[in-house]
Amino acid sequence: MYLWFNKLGSPPHFYRIAGKWMPWLASIFLVLLLTGLYGGLVLAPPDYQQGDSYRIIFIHVPSAWMSLFIYVVMAFCGVVTVVWRMKLAEVILISSAPIGASFTFLALVTGSLWGKPMWGTWWVWDARLTSELILLFLYLGVIGLHGAIEDKRVAARAVAILAIVGVVNIPIIHYSVEWWNSLHQGPTVTKFDKPSIHWSMLLPLLLMALAFQVYYVLALFQRCRAELLLRERNSKWVQELSGE
Amino acid sequence: MKPARKKRLALIALMVAGIATGIGFALKSLDENIMFFFTPSEVAQGKAPQGRLFRMGGMVVSGSVSRPGEGLTVHFDLTDNESQVTVMYTGILPDLFREGQGIIANGRLDKNGAFVAQEVLAKHDENYMPPEVAEAMKKSGGEL
Numbered sequence: 298m299y300l301w302f303n304k305l306g307s308p309p310h311f312y313r314i315a316g317k318w319m320p321w322l323a324s325i326f327l328v329l330l331l332t333g334l335y336g337g338l339v340l341a342p343p344d345y346q347q348g349d350s351y352r353i354i355f356i357h358v359p360s361a362w363m364s365l366f367i368y369v370v371m372a373f374c375g376v377v378t379v380v381w382r383m384k385l386a387e388v389i390l391i392s393s394a395p396i397g398a399s400f401t402f403l404a405l406v407t408g409s410l411w412g413k414p415m416w417g418t419w420w421v422w423d424a425r426l427t428s429e430l431i432l433l434f435l436y437l438g439v440i441g442l443h444g445a446i447e448d449k450r451v452a453a454r455a456v457a458i459l460a461i462v463g464v465v466n467i468p469i470i471h472y473s474v475e476w477w478n479s480l481h482q483g484p485t486v487t488k489f490d491k492p493s494i495h496w497s498m499l500l501p502l503l504l505m506a507l508a509f510q511v512y513y514v515l516a517l518f519q520r521c522r523a524e525l526l527l528r529e530r531n532s533k534w535v536q537e538l539s540g541e
Numbered sequence: 542m543k544p545a546r547k548k549r550l551a552l553i554a555l556m557v558a559g560i561a562t563g564i565g566f567a568l569k570s571l572d573e574n575i576m577f578f579f580t581p582s583e584v585a586q587g588k589a590p591q592g593r594l595f596r597m598g599g600m601v602v603s604g605s606v607s608r609p610g611e612g613l614t615v616h617f618d619l620t621d622n623e624s625q626v627t628v629m630y631t632g633i634l635p636d637l638f639r640e641g642q643g644i645i646a647n648g649r650l651d652k653n654g655a656f657v658a659q660e661v662l663a664k665h666d667e668n669y670m671p672p673e674v675a676e677a678m679k680k681s682g683g684e685l
Contacts, residue, residue, distance in 0.1 A: 342671030346637060351669060380549045417635030417662045423577040461553060465561050469568070478577045478598060480645060485667040494669040 306385045308525045309534040315518040322515040329508035336501030344498075351498075353411045358486075359506040361404040363513060364432060365467055367397035371439070372464035375457035385521075387453035388528070390460060391443050392520035396513055398436035405429060416480060424473035425481035428466060435463040449528060578645050585624035589650070597626065597656055598645040598664060606640055619646070619656070630658040637663035 305311055337355035344351040371393050377386035408426070409419045420426065439456050446452035474483045486492045492499055529535050542550075568575065578598035579589045589595050599619035606617040614631045617640075628646050638644060643666060648658035670678075 342673070344669050345672040345675035347665070350636075354669070376550070376553055379553060380546050414636050415663060415665055416637075417660070421577070421662070424575050461557060462560055465557065465564055469564075477572070477575045478580075480577055480662060480664055482665050482667045485669065493667050495671055495674055497671065498669050 306383055308384060308388075308529055308532075311385055312522055312525055312534075315522055319515060319518055322511055322518070326508055326511040326515055329504055329511060333501050333504035333508050336504060337498075341498045341501055342495075347415060350411065350414060353407050354498075355502055355505045357404055357407040357411065358502060359509040360400045360407065361429070362487075362506055363509050364397055364401040364404050364429070365470060366510075367393050367400065367513060368432065368435070368460075368464065368467055371397065371460045372467075375460035378453055378457040379461070384528075387450070387457070388521050388524045389517065391439075391453065391456060392517055392524050394436055394439040394443070394456075396516050396520070398433060398440065400509070400513075401429065401433040401436055405433065421480050423479040423481060424477040425470065425479050428470040428473050431466055432463075432470060435459070435466065438463075580621040580623075581619050581626045582621055582624040584626050584650070584656070592649065594647060594649055594659070596645050596647045597628075598643065599626075600643050601638070601640050603640040619644070627655045628658050628661075629655055630661050632659075632661070634661055635663040637665060 305314065333355065338352060341352070343349050371390050374386040374390035374393070377383050378390060405426075412421075413419050439459055442459055443449075443452045443456045446455060471484075471487075473479060474481050485494050486499065486502070494502070526535055526538075578596035581597065581599045583589055584597055589597070597619060599621045602618040602620050602625060606615060608615055612631065613633065614629065615634065616627060616629050618625045618627050620626075628648075630646065630648075638661065643664040645662045645664055646656060646658035647660040647662075648656055651657050
């Protein structure tokens with residue numbers, strides 16, 4: 298197990314494995330996305346209160362989940378970076394940031410588009426919306442800090458600390474709707490109780506969540522491969538690769 | 542694990558714990574400011590600020606919505622199942638506004654203890670279901 302982990306952590310090995318997996322991931326992603334979208338936009342019935350406007354949850358909710366999930370991945374890689382100084386963890390950490398930032402942005406924008414007709418406002422400073430906006434700034438902070446430091450190994454360690462510290466925000470986002478009165482509604486699916494959503498809407502929602510998850514891995518592999526080539530451009534394995 | 546790594550891991554744990562407690566205390570002390578709205582009971586008990594804008598959230602009492610005059614003015618009662626406060630509002634209501642729906646109004650109290658709203662937002666709940674299911678649940682007397 299440890300040996301396998303060590304081997305996967307070596308840049309040339311990861312580069313090859315990721316390259317082999319990517320076409321598979323891409324096809325799985327396409328299948329999930331198309332069935333999820335078809336189920337959500339065509340098969341699922343309209344909501345009893347919101348009519349068809351609720352359909353934005355098929356994008357909004359998975360994006361919001363991904364924005365939290367990716368940050369947790371980054372914080373975990375941050376710990377590995379600082380404690381074990383593992384190169385691959387550094388690469389995954391910094392490659393995740395733009396993907397996470399995009400999902401956060403998507404969640405904020407779709408929520409805002411839905412909020413105008415449903416709530417009656419584009420934006421309010423309630424606990425959920427504000428903490429999610431802070432998450433976007435954390436992502437942008439990670440990207441900015443990494444870009445500002447020339448030596449990428451030093452940069453990775455600085456970014457790791459920021460990612461680890463920012464993880465405090467994650468439970469705040471999740472529980473914000475329970476700890477405080479907020480305009481944003483409480484959790485529908487991610488609670489210990491039975492989900493308060495009809496199965497015909499839940500199924501496409503979960504398919505979309507899975508599709509976004511696969512998309513993250515796919516995009517992550519692509520970014521990691523590019524970052525690895527850039528960082529290891531003077532090493533033997535990259536020169537052999539380009540010499541072919 | 543090597544001692545140096547153990548030390549770094551302990552430092553990280555300590556740092557996260559410290560920051561979490563710090564932010565925890567800060568949020569605790571800001572509690573009232575983070576609360577997005579007051580409930581009608583809090584307003585009835587006089588906890589809401591006098592003579593200044595604040596938000597009040599609750600359910601629209603069924604059968605309380607009335608439109609005096611021909612304009613956009615609406616009167617309705619808000620409740621949290623304990624106290625009721627009358628709200629007066631002139632303007633366009635959001636799509637989800639209806640009797641029995643949770644809403645949040647932004648405004649101030651007048652001299653008679655009625656709430657004069659400048660803005661009304663609908664609060665959506667966490668339930669999603671097709672209309673037929675909602676209809677069936679209503680018929681069987683279950684709660685939505």
